Amino acid sequence: MGVYQIRQRRSMRGLRQRHHGRRQGLQGTLDRQELKARYRRYRCQPDGQPSGWTLFRLCQAAGKGRMAEESNSEPTEKKQIGGELVIPIAALIFTLYYFTTIYDSPWTAQVSAFFIGAILIFLIAIFLVKSARAWKAGEVGLGLDSLVAPRSFITKRLALLALTLGFIFFVQWGGFTITTFLFLGLATLLLSGGRRWRLILGLSAGLAIGGYLLFILAFDTRFPDGPFEDLMQPLDAMIERGF
CATH class of the missing domain: 1.10.8 (Helicase, Ruva Protein; domain 3)
Incomplete structure (x- = not known):
């Protein structure tokens, strides 16, 4: 050797x-x-x-x-998309319900509503079909973990849910415009942590008034009346007379 x-x-x-x-x-x-x-x-x-x-x-x-x-x-963990399906399904149900409430509305409101609703239903259908194919292939799961994650946002989510329920409950007394302004302002202030409150209140007021001009004044949509709508009735009457 x-x-x-x-x-x-x-x-x-x-x-x-x-x-x-x-x-x-x-x-x-x-x-x-x-x-x-x-x-x-x-x-x-x-x-x-x-x-x-x-x-x-x-x-x-x-x-x-x-x-x-x-x-x-190590096995790879599947992405859970059950939480992502809640809002599209709720939007689909609400859109179908809204179609049943505009039969007696003017034809301009019906055309606009059906046009926007048809686009929304088409997009939701694409998302649901894509999610169903991914679930069938075993790539994703239907867990609802994304609804509570991250847990640090649970308080804000519950507060936003309370504002939504409050909007639904008080809109019949406050009217569409005022209640929409309060909901948009409070919800945006909540999500932004109270920063730039002047800009937020200005945008909320502009969106609420824009919603009044578009849905109530132009399309004559049957939204609940409130103090603001009662104050604007002379303007509405002038527009109906062809001013």
């Missing part, structure tokens, strides 16, 4: 003894022949022991292989 082979065996023995704690990781990803082949690629110190750089490269190669095996063995 030559001197080189003796030194090679001693080096391999020293490598196993000095790194006994890492031996499981090396053997789990590299067999004996592969370990020898990789060891020969790097230089050793004059005494035949592997240098620190050699040990680092060997352990790095073994660690990468082990991490790849662990990542491949």
